[in-house]
Amino acid sequence: xxxxxxxxxxxxxxxxxxxxxxxxxxxxxxxxxxxxxxxxxxxxxxxxxxxxxxxxxxxxxxxxxxxxxxxxxxxxxxxxxxxxxxxxxxxxxxxxxxxxxxxxxxxxxxxxxxxxxxxxxxxxxxxxxxxxxxxxxxxxxxxxxxxxxxxxxxxxxxxxxxxxxxxxxxxxxxxxxxxxxxxxxxxxxxxxxxxxxxxxxxxxxxxxxxxxxxxxxxxxxxxxxxxxxxxxxxxxxxxxxxxxxxxxxxxxxxxxxxxxxxxxxxxxxxxxxxxxxxxxxxxxxxxxxxxxxxxxxxxxxxxxxxxxxxxxxxxxxxxxxxxxxxxxxxxxxxxxxxxxxxxxxxxxxxxxxxxxxxxxxxxxxxxxxxxxxxxxxxxxxxxxxxxxxxxxxxxxxxxxxxxxxxxxxxxxxxxxxxxxxxxxxxxxxxxxxxxxxxxxxxxxxxxxx
Amino acid sequence: xxxxxxxxxxxxxxxxxxxxxxxxxxxxxxxxxxxxxxxxxxxxxxxxxxxxxxxxxxxxxxxxxxxxxxxxxxxxxxxxxxxxxxxxxxxxxxxxxxxxxxxxxxxxxxxxxxxxxxxxxxxxxxxxxxxxxxxxxxxxxxxxxxxxxxxxxxxxxxxxxxxxxxxxxxxxxxxxxxxxxxxxxxxxxxxxxxxxxxxxxxxxxxxxxxxxxxxxxxxxxxxxxxxxxxxxxxxxxxxxxxxxxxxxxxxxxxxxxxxxxxxxxxxxxxxxxxxxxxxxxxxxxxxxxxxxxxxxxxxxxxxxxxxxxxxxxxxxxxxxxxxxxxxxxxxxxxxxxxxxxxxxxxxxxxxxxxxxxxxxxxxxxxxxxxxxxxxxxxxxxxxxxxxxxxxxxxxxxxxxxxxxxxxxxxxxxxxxxxxxxxxxxxxxxxxxxxxxxxxxxxxxxxxxx
Numbered sequence: 001x002x003x004x005x006x007x008x009x010x011x012x013x014x015x016x017x018x019x020x021x022x023x024x025x026x027x028x029x030x031x032x033x034x035x036x037x038x039x040x041x042x043x044x045x046x047x048x049x050x051x052x053x054x055x056x057x058x059x060x061x062x063x064x065x066x067x068x069x070x071x072x073x074x075x076x077x078x079x080x081x082x083x084x085x086x087x088x089x090x091x092x093x094x095x096x097x098x099x100x101x102x103x104x105x106x107x108x109x110x111x112x113x114x115x116x117x118x119x120x121x122x123x124x125x126x127x128x129x130x131x132x133x134x135x136x137x138x139x140x141x142x143x144x145x146x147x148x149x150x151x152x153x154x155x156x157x158x159x160x161x162x163x164x165x166x167x168x169x170x171x172x173x174x175x176x177x178x179x180x181x182x183x184x185x186x187x188x189x190x191x192x193x194x195x196x197x198x199x200x201x202x203x204x205x206x207x208x209x210x211x212x213x214x215x216x217x218x219x220x221x222x223x224x225x226x227x228x229x230x231x232x233x234x235x236x237x238x239x240x241x242x243x244x245x246x247x248x249x250x251x252x253x254x255x256x257x258x259x260x261x262x263x264x265x266x267x268x269x270x271x272x273x274x275x276x277x278x279x280x281x282x283x284x285x286x287x288x289x290x291x292x293x294x295x296x297x298x299x300x301x302x303x304x305x306x307x308x309x310x311x312x313x314x315x316x317x318x319x320x321x322x323x324x325x326x327x328x329x330x331x332x333x334x335x336x337x338x339x340x341x342x343x344x345x346x347x348x349x350x351x352x353x354x355x356x357x358x359x360x361x362x363x364x365x366x367x368x369x370x371x372x373x374x375x376x377x378x379x380x381x382x383x384x385x386x387x388x389x390x391x392x393x394x395x396x397x398x399x400x401x402x403x404x405x406x407x408x409x410x411x412x413x414x415x416x417x418x419x420x421x422x423x424x425x426x427x428x429x430x431x432x433x434x435x436x437x438x439x440x441x442x443x444x445x446x447x448x449x
Numbered sequence: 450x451x452x453x454x455x456x457x458x459x460x461x462x463x464x465x466x467x468x469x470x471x472x473x474x475x476x477x478x479x480x481x482x483x484x485x486x487x488x489x490x491x492x493x494x495x496x497x498x499x500x501x502x503x504x505x506x507x508x509x510x511x512x513x514x515x516x517x518x519x520x521x522x523x524x525x526x527x528x529x530x531x532x533x534x535x536x537x538x539x540x541x542x543x544x545x546x547x548x549x550x551x552x553x554x555x556x557x558x559x560x561x562x563x564x565x566x567x568x569x570x571x572x573x574x575x576x577x578x579x580x581x582x583x584x585x586x587x588x589x590x591x592x593x594x595x596x597x598x599x600x601x602x603x604x605x606x607x608x609x610x611x612x613x614x615x616x617x618x619x620x621x622x623x624x625x626x627x628x629x630x631x632x633x634x635x636x637x638x639x640x641x642x643x644x645x646x647x648x649x650x651x652x653x654x655x656x657x658x659x660x661x662x663x664x665x666x667x668x669x670x671x672x673x674x675x676x677x678x679x680x681x682x683x684x685x686x687x688x689x690x691x692x693x694x695x696x697x698x699x700x701x702x703x704x705x706x707x708x709x710x711x712x713x714x715x716x717x718x719x720x721x722x723x724x725x726x727x728x729x730x731x732x733x734x735x736x737x738x739x740x741x742x743x744x745x746x747x748x749x750x751x752x753x754x755x756x757x758x759x760x761x762x763x764x765x766x767x768x769x770x771x772x773x774x775x776x777x778x779x780x781x782x783x784x785x786x787x788x789x790x791x792x793x794x795x796x797x798x799x800x801x802x803x804x805x806x807x808x809x810x811x812x813x814x815x816x817x818x819x820x821x822x823x824x825x826x827x828x829x830x831x832x833x834x835x836x837x838x839x840x841x842x843x844x845x846x847x848x849x850x851x852x853x854x855x856x857x858x859x860x861x862x863x864x865x866x867x868x869x870x871x872x873x874x875x876x877x878x879x880x881x882x883x884x885x886x887x888x889x890x891x892x893x894x895x896x897x898x
Contacts, residue, residue, distance in 0.1 A: 033653075035672045158639055168617050168634070185617070185634050190607055204482075222701060223484045225694040227676070244693055245674040248700065252671060255704035256788050262708060263784020263873060264777055272789040273802060277809035284781045284810070285817050291777050292821060298769035299829070316765065320747035320881055323769070328713055328740050328874040332733045335712020339705050340721040353722060360726035361733070368734050372741060380748070424712060424873035425777040432769055 010040055017048050026055040029064075038067030042274070049076060054084045062091035065100065069270045074103045086115040095138045095240075098125035125240070133217040134210030136250065137231045137240030144172045144197050146180065151193035153183070167243065169228045172201050177237040179205065179230055207232045210239055215254050218247045219344050258342055261418065262335060264291070264425035291425055297433035298323075305440040311449045314381050318390050319436065321376075325369060326397035326435040327428030333358055333405030334427050338419050341409065348413040355406050362402035366395035389446045393439045400438060401431045459489055466497050475504040478513075487516030491723070498525060503533045511540035514549065518719045523552045535564040544587045544689075547574035573688070582666040583659030585699065586680045586689030593621045593646050595629065600642035602632070618677045620687055621650050627685040628654065633676075656681045659688055664703050667696045668793050707791055710867065711784060713740070713874035740874055746882035747772075754889040760898045763830050767839050768885065770825075774818060775846035775884040776877030782807055782854030783876050787868050790858065797862040804855050811851030815844040838895045842888045849887060850880045 009028060016025040029037050029052070041049060041064050053061055053076065065073050065088060077085055077100065089097050089112065101109040101122070113119050121139050128134025142160045144153050153170065170188075172181040181201030191200055207230050208217045221229050221244060229242045257267040266283040268275050302309070309316055337354065340346045346354055373394040377387035405427055409419035443449065458477060465474040478486050478501070490498060490513050502510055502525065514522050514537060526534055526549065538546050538561065550558040550571070562568050570588050577583025591609045593602050602619065619637075621630040630650030640649055656679050657666045670678050670693060678691045706716040715732040717724045751758065758765055786803065789795045795803055822843040826836035854876055858868035892898065 033673055035674075154638060161639060162635070185638065186611075189603060189634065189638070190610060222697050224482055225484075227693070244676070244697075248671050248693075248697060251697065251700055251704075252792060255700075255708075256792060259704075259708050259711060259784050259788045262711070263780050263782075265781040265785060268785065271794040272785060273795060273799070273806060277806060277813060280785075280806075280810045281813040281817070284778070285814055288774065288777055288781070288814065288818060289821055292770065292774055292818065292825075295770045295773040296825060298773070299766045302766055302769070317748045317751055319769075320751070320772070320885075321741065321744045324744040324747070324878055324881060325737065325741055327877065328737055329733070331712050331872075331874050332714040332736070333712075335708050336714060336717065336721060336729075339708045343701060343705060345720040346722060350722070357722060357726060357729075361729045364726060364730040365734055365737065368730070369737060369741065372738055376741075376745060423780075425780050425877075428776065428874075428877060429773055432773060436769075 006036060006039060009036075010043055013040060013044070017044070017052065022052060022055040025052055026057070029056055030060045034060075034063035034067050038064050042068060042072065046075070046079075050079045053080060053088075058087045059091045061088040066092060066096045069274070070099070070103055071270060072274075073100060077104060077108075082112060082115060085112055090117050093138050094121045094140060095125055095136065095246075097122045098128075099130060099135070102126060102130065128210050131214050132210060133208045133212040133214055133229075133231050133242060134239070136214045136217065136246055137210070137242045138246075139240045141167075141238070141241045142170050143177075143238065144170050144183065146172055146174070146196070146198035146201070148197045149193060150188050150191040150195045150197070150200060153197055154188050154193075157185070157188070167228070167241075169226075169241070171230055171238055171241070172197055173238055176235075179207065179232050179236055179238045181205070182230070184227075205230065207236075208242075209233070214250050215342070217242055218250045218254070221247045222251065223344075254342065258338060258420040261420035262338055262423050264288075264423040287423070287425065291429045294426075294429045295432065298429075298436055301433055301436040301440070305436075308440055308443060308449050312386070312443070312447060314383070314386055315389075315440075315443055317380070318377065319439070321373070322390065322393055322397060322439050323428075323432045323435045325373075325394055326401045326431040329362070329365060329369075329398045330401035330405035330427035330431045331424040333361075333402045334409055334422055334424060337406050337409045338422070341413055341419050348410055351407070351410040351414070354410060355403060358402040358406040359399065362399035365402065366398035369398055370395040385447055389439075389443045392446065393442045396438050396442065397431070397435045400434065401427070404430065404434075455485060455488060458485075459492055462489060462493070466493070466501065471501060471504040474501055475506070478505055479509045483509075483512035483516050487513050491517060491521065495524070495528075499528045502529060502537075507536045508540045510537040515541060515545045518723070519548070519552055520719060522549060526553060526557075531561060531564060534561055539566045542587050543570045543589060544574055544585065544695075546571045547577075548579060548584070551575060551579065577659050580663050581659060582657045582661040582663055582678075582680050582691060583688070585663045585666065585695055586659070586691045587695075588689045590616075590687070590690045591619050592626075592687065593619050593632065595621055595623070595645070595647035595650070597646045598642060599637050599640040599644045599646070599649060602646055603637050603642075606634070606637075616677070616690075616692065618675075618690070620679055620690070621646055622687055625684075626687060628656065628679055628681050628687045630654070631679070654679065656685075657691075658682070663699050664791070666691055667699045667703070670696045671700065672793075703791065707787060707869040710869035711787055711872050713737075713872040736872070736874065740878045743875075743878045744881065747878075747885055750882055750885040750889070754885075757889055757892060757898050761835070761892070761896060763832070763835055764838075764889075764892055766829070767826065768888070770822070771839065771842055771846060771888050772877075772881045772884045774822075774843055775850040775880040778811070778814060778818075778847045779850035779854040779876035779880045780873040782810075782851045783858055783871055783873060786855050786858045787871070790862055790868050797859055800856070800859040800863070803859060804852060807851040807855035808848065811848035814851065815847035818847055819844040834896055838888075838892045841895065842891045845887050845891065846880070846884045849883065850876070853879065853883075 013025055013028050101113060168185045170183050171179055174180050181203045182205060183197060183201045187200050206220055206224055210231055217229055227244045230238055231240045233239055260267045264287045268283060370391045374387050374391040377390040409422040412422055413419045462474055462477050550562060617634045619632050620628055623629050630652045631654060632650045636649050655669055655673055659680055666678055676693045679687055680689045682688055709716045713736045717732060819840045823836050823840040826839040858871040861871055862868045
């Protein structure tokens, strides 16, 4: 609700609904763009939503359902009649229908599916998980044959009349449905009408399988500046097409999930202010408790070195400084590595080189911090042995933290776990406990306690 | 270099270069896609790059320069002759040429600019900062007039023959160049050839000004599923067009910068493994030192409460646990808020509501953690007053951390500072010092010390 114009429209909409003037309310919604329609609609009370949706033209209702978050859609579908839902679903993209049905009770989903005009367009999409290329693709595509002319292809496109704005690539298949090339609308228009498709088409294709992770598909489209990516099976038969608008949503979503995970929380499924505090709490408390338990390790290390602490009380004063710096150095490394993995700058098999890179960074950073720590320590407590202890410890800690911070996310990726689960808080907590151990050991050697 | 096929091609390329067979090497590069061309090229030695680039067809060299990172390009341009560079720049998109020239010494830039075939296409782009809509847009666009027919528009498109794959929107302007509508290629093809453009065009347009932040432009394109966004001046005159491929790069880049900043480091400008350890160190040490200085506050708080610590030594054991939990709760909040701001889920002016949301989360989380902390404390030291102290402190700390974690990034956004600068490490460090203060104050009250 950022734009004042939407606030104004929302007021009109609410007025119409208070007058029970559903037709006017529907008109107001229908005049907006899909993303704004969904935003306005989401601001209404639940009962208003249930009353209004059947009155809105099915193609607009379809846009609204496509834009709303999954949970809100599931609630709406529960509240509305099969007939209304089927009418709307007939106007939705097949991949969106498949996602929606996947969130419902299987019996209800089967009932709705069988009511659709073209259930066979949706059914194959339902076997692919949401987060795979198969779950992201649409099965609405036009196929051309190699011996068509450019003029015939344009005519075929006219007859097809796709309603998706983002369809500009047409795929060429052979007799048994295997993908053999792609032409875009631009090429068709620029070509002599009699040119054969086989002479126009690009045959070096980038394709993905239906099981490819949606993030990987998104990165391919991004890397090669494509508007769409074909999904093919083992026999190279065309199954569907992933379009650039879906890919942008995936990239945004994955970046959001990564930063939330990295911050030490499970990702939220809805926009922030629409997520009730109880849900946000649930998404966070697991990690908080786990880290709490890990943090008790730090207490145990302190108990272990109680004698050293009592012998040189000044050691305690530097604890927050040292473990803080270690945790920070680890967080910096992890953030960089997680993102480099996400954008495919590095691969899990580069582990050794990444570690070697970070080890050198750790040495440089550690040396810098050691100088700072020595100066700070000597001005706090004029004791050069203590200052040396603090200085050497911070050097060792930073090197240790950059090493752990680079190895852990790479190991996670190698094990097939999302590397963003190696969060900043996890790094700080791990480095706290192990760092104290390093600190007290070095103190033991230098101070002879 | 993730794909084995590229490794193989790289070997061929290196062999050709060792035989001094520049023509074969150029052929190998020219057969690849732009992103792969750039990757292969980046793997070569500097002298090999300097020798090879002039031999590659200018349109492929242009693609390579567009894909390489800015620093590498600047080095290449320094090493090559004006003649070579101008020949390549004539094949590049005007916005990319403007970016490149902006990174050079003004004298060299002016010299190269004056050598271009069409310097006037580039010159207006050079006044816009890199990160603005004006810096992101291209000035290569086709304008239509309202009284053209669909057939005439298609003919105009044919004559224009754009080389950018992503151009599918055509803009309609009036006599004095003001933007009045948009049609896409799909509509032109589907329309009766005699239809007037004014009857086809969409007139409700989403536009941005040249000074709009590129991230905001990207979010608009994403929100409305557009393939391009027109950039207009105060008088609504069309200045340029931002295309979806550039927007995807911006979204990726901004997400990368956010996660690196949030991890407590300045963003890197090049891919991770191409950035030397000394540069990575420079990007990190500033924050590390700043946080180090802030962390000395924690030591000062401990000195302040030395008496309490000596009275109840057991208080010390819980310090890492308490400040760790506070820091983690703060990091979780900050990550969520930063990302919600980036995706425009929340706006800086929602500050009060966001804080109220987080305060409730803080109460719930705090209550949960208080129970866990009580159990942990009582099993560690069977002292119910101490356990109560720890338990009440963790509750207060979590509430404090979620409040600070939500207010700080919102305040930064309001002041026009990137909210991602409120990093996880900054949150932990701030909450460490203030949290200890809260802990000792509560201990003073409950334990009467």
